[in-house]
Amino acid sequence: MERNIVFLWICAFAIVHPVVHGHQETLPQPTASDQLPLLIKMNNDFAFHLYKRLVEMPEYQSKNIFFSPFSVSMVLSELSLGAGGETKQQLLSGIGHNSSVFSTEEMHQMFHSLLEEMDQRTGVDIDVGTALYVGDKFKALPEFLEKMKEFYHSEGFTVDFSVKETLDKMNMYVKEKTHGKIKQAVDDLESDTLMFLLTYIYFKGKWDMPFNPSTTREVIFHVDAETTVPVQMMHQYESLEVYYDAELTSKVLCLDYNDSYSMFLAVPDIKRRDKTIKDLEMAISRQHIEKWRRAVQKRKVDIYVPKLSLKTSYSLNDILKGMGMADMFTDKANFTGISEERIFISKALHKATLDINEEGTTAAAVTTVSFRPMSYSPLKTLRFDRPFMIFITDKKNDNILFFGKVVNPVEKQ
The missing domain is CATH 3.30.497.10 (Antithrombin, subunit I, domain 2)
Structure with missing residues (x-):
């Protein structure tokens, strides 16, 4: 045997x-x-x-x-x-x-x-x-x-x-x-x-730009058209690297770790209700990640990212x-x-x-800004309050270490 x-x-x-x-x-x-x-x-x-x-x-x-x-x-x-x-x-x-x-x-x-x-x-x-x-x-x-x-x-x-x-x-x-x-x-x-x-x-x-725990609030996350769950949502209003991918009709956020690795988050544009996370995940490829690395630009934006x-x-x-x-x-x-x-x-x-959380950022300075630009831009606010994709990549060579999709941030599986 x-x-x-x-x-x-x-x-x-x-x-x-x-x-x-x-x-x-x-x-x-x-x-x-x-x-x-x-x-x-x-x-x-x-x-x-x-x-x-x-x-x-x-x-x-x-x-x-x-x-x-x-x-x-x-x-x-x-x-x-x-x-x-x-x-x-x-x-x-x-x-x-x-x-x-x-x-x-x-x-x-x-x-x-x-x-x-x-x-x-x-x-x-x-x-x-x-x-x-x-x-x-x-x-x-x-x-x-x-x-x-x-x-x-x-x-x-x-x-x-x-x-x-x-x-x-x-x-x-x-x-x-x-x-x-x-x-x-x-x-x-x-x-x-x-x-x-x-x-x-x-x-x-370690985040280059840490979140301040005092701005974290409970909000509703839209799992799908019928289902919502409460999540702890972190918030920043800072100059951050963002990009609007018109081909994928998705908003892209890049958060860096000590100038070494990055996390990319991508969420379908809510204004385009015919586009869903399924469309995004079926269309996305290696070339999009490479494009995002070159295309992201710093601009003052509101971002909302759930703790996971x-x-x-x-x-x-x-x-x-x-x-x-x-x-x-x-x-x-x-x-x-x-x-x-x-x-x-x-x-x-x-x-x-x-x-993903904001632990250890208590000592970070809190910046509040009273005046914000009123001109319309699809990138004025990035809310990750519906299913989104997530990548952890090497800034030096775009090697993808981790890859995923968040459908329900409170589901432990």
Whole structure:
């Protein structure tokens, strides 16, 4: 009897937890490969393909969506290191790799460069990594383990999956890497598990322009035409980066974290009642994010952003199968680069959390302005009081770390 189970666990935790902004010197960044923008385009295109597949799933429709496409594409790239034949081709095609643009070896090297660069960042607290748990009776090929460590900074552990202590150690590892945000990442393990691949990303950012808690008020959030919920709405009237995307008939707000990363929020224009969040999410692409980075301009605006605390969890098996990566979940799986034993992937899971609030901004100066321009502009006020999209991106290279849609800010899921 074959014991051929591999678990994938992808944890993504955006702890957007703003505190009072203080001046911080930005260290010079190491020069990444000239081809790095090509990898980021590939990853970001994958992000939108994954999102659109996700929102098509019946169980996730009309739900909050939040995930880290970067961590998913990274784990699939890691798997391709040990895959062969059709399984490898499906993985590479699924993540959007084009061999005429760069080779698989270059792809792994670019992931390495990107991880090295992210590790050097100042101004935000970001932690990205991989852990590989290998059963003590399972013989993983040394070359695969070495490549995982070389390219993806993977930590390796030899464990006995049949004892509860292993589960406890794995949960403690995730708890430490996510700074206590996830205390119970793994609920149970099957005793015939051979290997467990865990990829995590933790992000904690400080607003450049913090919100003042004294201006937060309870308001109504319009979930849909029939449903409203009360939310705590943060408010600012400042010079902020905004843009009106006429093609998408949507208002875009860019909030920066210490001049390093940004959060983009996009909401359909309420004046165009024929346009909904569904229209926005189906039309949006990587190119729009790149355009927004160039197009946003500072202007004095009123913004209203809800406080959020979301938790999401997704089974990726059917989603990845729907993106053409089916063989790895079946007896057709070819992971001969990982082990001489026949193995397949039993489960691919993704969990993410998002917290947005104004904690720590009490000491910030409050600016009240009595006189405001009266001329009409679609960008005079940006109210995120109806479903909107959310992206956390790298200001330097537009790499999308997190991606989502807020339908109901008080739904914990």
